[in-house]
Structures are given as structure tokens and as C-alpha cells.
Amino acid sequence: MSPQPARSGAPGSRPTGSPTATGPLPAVPMLDRARETVRGWFFQGISRGRSDALTVGRAAIAAALAYLVSGFIWNHEHPFFSSIVAFIIIGFGIEKKMRKIVEMSCGVMLGVLLGELARAVIGSGTWQILVVVFGAGMLARFIDSSNLFGFQVAIQSLLVMIMPITPGMTPGGRALDAVTGVVVAIIIHLLLSGDPRRLQSRAASSFYRELEDTLVSLALSARSGDRGVAQAALKNIRAVSQKYTDEWSLANDVANEMATFSPSGLRHADDVNRLQHLLVGSDRAMRNMRVIARREVEFLEAVRGDAHSRLADALLAARDAVLELSRAVSHEDVDFTEARRKLRLFCSYLSPEMLLRNDEGMRPGRAGHFEGVTLTIQLRSLAIDLLQATGLSAAEAKQFLPSLVVAADGDAIGPRPMTMEMRALEPPATTEALELLITDRSDPDRRR
Incomplete structure (x- = not known):
């Protein structure tokens, strides 16, 4: 007696959608995996946003307040350095902020001073940017092994070289804005840290x-x-x-x-x-x-x-x-x-x-x-x-x-x-x- 073909769902039967020797893999499992991947990415993103909402809020407050303080106290027209420094110091997530503040402050100040000095001596242009960024980066690596410190020295010197000087801003005005951003970030961090x-x-x-x-x-x-x-x-x-x-x-x-x-x-x-x-x-x-x-x-x-x-x-x-x-x-x-x-x-x-x-x-x-x-x-x-x-x-x-x-x-x-x-x-x-x-x-x- 020849064996009867197995019915769908019976023991030993091949489930619908399983790969066969003659047919390609079905698309349904691939769609399911893609859907699960997107769902996992979505909920992980929500979780990260919920965890960092307070920190990002503090950074936004610090950036806005630093911009306002620099404009009000120093009468700078566009004190963008204050906002940049304040936001970067507070940043995302949790970390040891006081050490970061020290490294950031030193790096920002050194980078701004190097940029201002180079701009006054050799001017601003393509080859000047190459010289200043390379010199700032090498000097930062010589002074300290911190990547954060080196990044700030190089990037701040670069920003000074490429950003135009706004009316009424003195050569040391950006350094003053950087100091303002550091101070505002410290105050916001200490006052709004929470429990x-x-x-x-x-x-x-x-x-x-x-x-x-x-x-x-x-x-x-x-x-x-x-x-x-x-x-x-x-x-x-x-x-x-x-x-x-x-x-x-x-x-x-x-x-x-x-x-x-x-x-x-x-x-x-x-x-x-x-x-x-x-x-x-x-x-x-x-x-x-x-x-x-x-x-x-x-x-x-x-x-x-x-x-x-x-x-x-x-x-x-x-x-x-x-x-x-x-x-x-x-x-x-x-x-x-x-x-x-x-x-x-x-x-x-x-x-x-x-x-x-x-x-x-x-x-x-x-x-x-x-x-x-x-x-x-x-x-x-x-x-x-x-x-x-x-x-x-x-x-x-x-x-x-x-x-x-x-x-x-x-x-x-x-x-x-x-x-x-x-x-x-x-x-x-x-x-x-x-x-x-x-x-x-x-x-x-x-x-x-």
C-alpha cells in the first residue's frame, strides 16, 4: 500500500512557507524579521529618548541662556561660541561632568586663543586652515592624551579661522564667549542635576x-x-x-x-x-x-x-x-x-x-x-x-x-x-x- 501524503499540520508534514528543494525561500519570514527589526529600533529609540530627555533639556537651556548672557553682558551680536560650548559640555547621556568641564574648558580656551593668534599673524584661508588645525592637533596630543581635549583644541581653532568676525567683536571676543558658555554650563549642571x-x-x-x-x-x-x-x-x-x-x-x-x-x-x-x-x-x-x-x-x-x-x-x-x-x-x-x-x-x-x-x-x-x-x-x-x-x-x-x-x-x-x-x-x-x-x-x- 502506498503511503498517503501527509496533511497540512499533521506530524511529519512540511509547514507552509518552509523552504523546498525546488522553490526559493518565501518572502514572509523576511518581512517578519524586517518588521521586528524596525519595531526593536523604534522602541529602543523611545527608551533612549526617555532616558536622556532631562539631559538634553538641560543642554538646550544652557545653550540658549549662554547665548542670551553673552549678548546681554558683552553686547556681542552673534555669540555662537557661547551656545556651542555650553551644549557640548552638558552633552548627551550620563558621564562625569566635572572632569569633562575641565577638559572642555581648557581645550576650548586653548583652541580659541590659538585660532585668534594665527588669524592675527597669518590671516585666514585654505593653507592657513591646514597649518592651524595640524598645529593645534599636534600641540593638544603633546599636552594631554584626552581625545576630548584634543578634539576641542582643533575644532575651536578651526571655527575661529573660518567664521567671520561680526561687527563690534574684538579679537578676544570669541574667547570671552567661550568662557561665558563654560560658566553657564557649570551653573546649569549643578543647579538642575536632580536627584x-x-x-x-x-x-x-x-x-x-x-x-x-x-x-x-x-x-x-x-x-x-x-x-x-x-x-x-x-x-x-x-x-x-x-x-x-x-x-x-x-x-x-x-x-x-x-x-x-x-x-x-x-x-x-x-x-x-x-x-x-x-x-x-x-x-x-x-x-x-x-x-x-x-x-x-x-x-x-x-x-x-x-x-x-x-x-x-x-x-x-x-x-x-x-x-x-x-x-x-x-x-x-x-x-x-x-x-x-x-x-x-x-x-x-x-x-x-x-x-x-x-x-x-x-x-x-x-x-x-x-x-x-x-x-x-x-x-x-x-x-x-x-x-x-x-x-x-x-x-x-x-x-x-x-x-x-x-x-x-x-x-x-x-x-x-x-x-x-x-x-x-x-x-x-x-x-x-x-x-x-x-x-x-x-x-x-x-x-x-
Whole structure:
């Protein structure tokens, strides 16, 4: 009997739109990919615009105000240098503005002075521009290695050479406009910087969101036994984890600068320091996540894709703790008590006898046992990192972890009544750890 052709949608049938040996690839998937690309670009653009709206607004205010001040005080007809300098100093995004202001100010002033001197001595024209721009660029590289400084020296000297002198402007008028732009930009930046903790909270939220997504993916991989999901999570966190760490570190620097120099940020100095300290343990946790993802891939490969729901539960408990950390930093009063409670639940899973049995209750073989114990130790290290992020010391954090001291009796492995020798190896009793749950000791200056 000849086989019947498979119906559309039946198992083994080729889906509509799939490539065939005789026909070209259909256009529909390509259109879908293009639509998704455009949608992703659109929403990323909206996100960037929302994040930088205040900064661009400050830059626009500084540019307009600098132009107005130069025209009003110095009676310059077209003081465009004031606006240019003020806008460039504030710029886009977040960065360490005070250092940028110093580099910008020095570069602008040197460039304007070089341009004015060259214009007075050799005039303005094609070959003069070549000589002045080359000389300004080489002098800037000799003085300082900063690209920003060199760019400003060269570009300002170029602008002086090519821009016409307006009526009533003296040779030093542009230098005066540049100084005005610098001063206005400094004032606007310091007065309109806003709450420095907002930058840190936003960076921390993105950082923790990446941790949460990775933990969820690893939990899904453990529950299904599909190591491909863990491999995808590993590839992603390797690609983006350092970016989130660098963004938080930069936000800390900017917030610390604002809390030092800005009148509106001085009262938040203590909270800025606390959120700054939080990155130390969190960065270690992010680095640990890369290792955990790799260890889980190797563990699932060693156990041949067995499902491990208990391991998935542990990873989801870690996700819940990270979520609480993210909520804590978004509040005005930072309190890590609830995050420590979640971390205590996560810690309760972290022993090999809890994590290594599959859903049928079977222990892994020799290779699986080795990889599983390595994964368990790495998860314990993650728990300590997150607990230290809440302000605990390493010794305090270790009190949350269950014992690794077990006794073996044939094939039965698990906790047994301890001998005096085993008790000597045990961590301290958990009463102090329980007390840490109800006492917020995240303040670096807390009393012991």
C-alpha cells in the first residue's frame, strides 16, 4: 500500500512557507524579521529618548541662556561660541561632568586663543586652515592624551579661522564667549542635576533585570533538562554583563560627583554611598552568574538531560531575592530585610543532597556528581555575594548557608547525628543569622 501524503499540520508534514528543494525561500519570514527589526529600533529609540530627555533639556537651556548672557553682558551680536560650548559640555547621556568641564574648558580656551593668534599673524584661508588645525592637533596630543581635549583644541581653532568676525567683536571676543558658555554650563549642571540616586537606581534596575532573566532561563533549563536554554543564557550574559556593570559604575561616579558639588544632591550623600557599596557584591554575583550558567550546561550534559525541578526551584528562589534587591534600591529608604529573607530561602536549597537528585529521585553518576557539586558550590558563592550586597560581612553571610558536613552509610547519603569532630567543622548556629534578618545593617557606618 502506498503511503498517503501527509496533511497540512499533521506530524511529519512540511509547514507552509518552509523552504523546498525546488522553490526559493518565501518572502514572509523576511518581512517578519524586517518588521521586528524596525519595531526593536523604534522602541529602543523611545527608551533612549526617555532616558536622556532631562539631559538634553538641560543642554538646550544652557545653550540658549549662554547665548542670551553673552549678548546681554558683552553686547556681542552673534555669540555662537557661547551656545556651542555650553551644549557640548552638558552633552548627551550620563558621564562625569566635572572632569569633562575641565577638559572642555581648557581645550576650548586653548583652541580659541590659538585660532585668534594665527588669524592675527597669518590671516585666514585654505593653507592657513591646514597649518592651524595640524598645529593645534599636534600641540593638544603633546599636552594631554584626552581625545576630548584634543578634539576641542582643533575644532575651536578651526571655527575661529573660518567664521567671520561680526561687527563690534574684538579679537578676544570669541574667547570671552567661550568662557561665558563654560560658566553657564557649570551653573546649569549643578543647579538642575536632580536627584543623584535616580541614576544609580536606574542602572541597578537594568543590572538586576539581567540577573533575573538569566536565573529564569537557567531554571527553565533545569526543569526541562534542555541544556540548549542554558547555553543561550550563557551566551547572552557573556555578551552583556560587563555593559551593565560599567553602566552602574559610571552612574555611581556621576552620582558621587553630584552629591559632592550639586546643592540639590548634598543631602543624598549617604544614600549615594550605600548604593555605591551595593555594586561590589552585585558585580561579584554577575561574574558568578557566568560561571553558574557554564556549570549548569556541563551538569545537564553529564546527566544526559535529566530534569531537576529542585535545582529549578533554587534558581527561582534566587530570582525572587534579586527581585527584592531591585525593589529595595528603587525606594527612597533602602531596606534589605525582605531581600535577606528571600536569600535565606535560596540558601536552604544549597546542599548537594538537595540539588543533585533528578525528578525520579535518582542521584547522578560519577561525572554528574562532580559537575553537580561544583555547581552547588558556585550557587553558594552567589548567595554569599548577594548577602554581602545587602551590607553583611562574609562571616555573617556564611551563617545563612546549610551545612555541607554529611555522613555516608552505604548508598544512603544525608545529614546524620554529628560527632564532636564533625561539630567542630560546622558553621556557627543560625540564631545570629535570624537576627540579621530583622536588623537592617546595610549602613556602612552601622554599630556592631
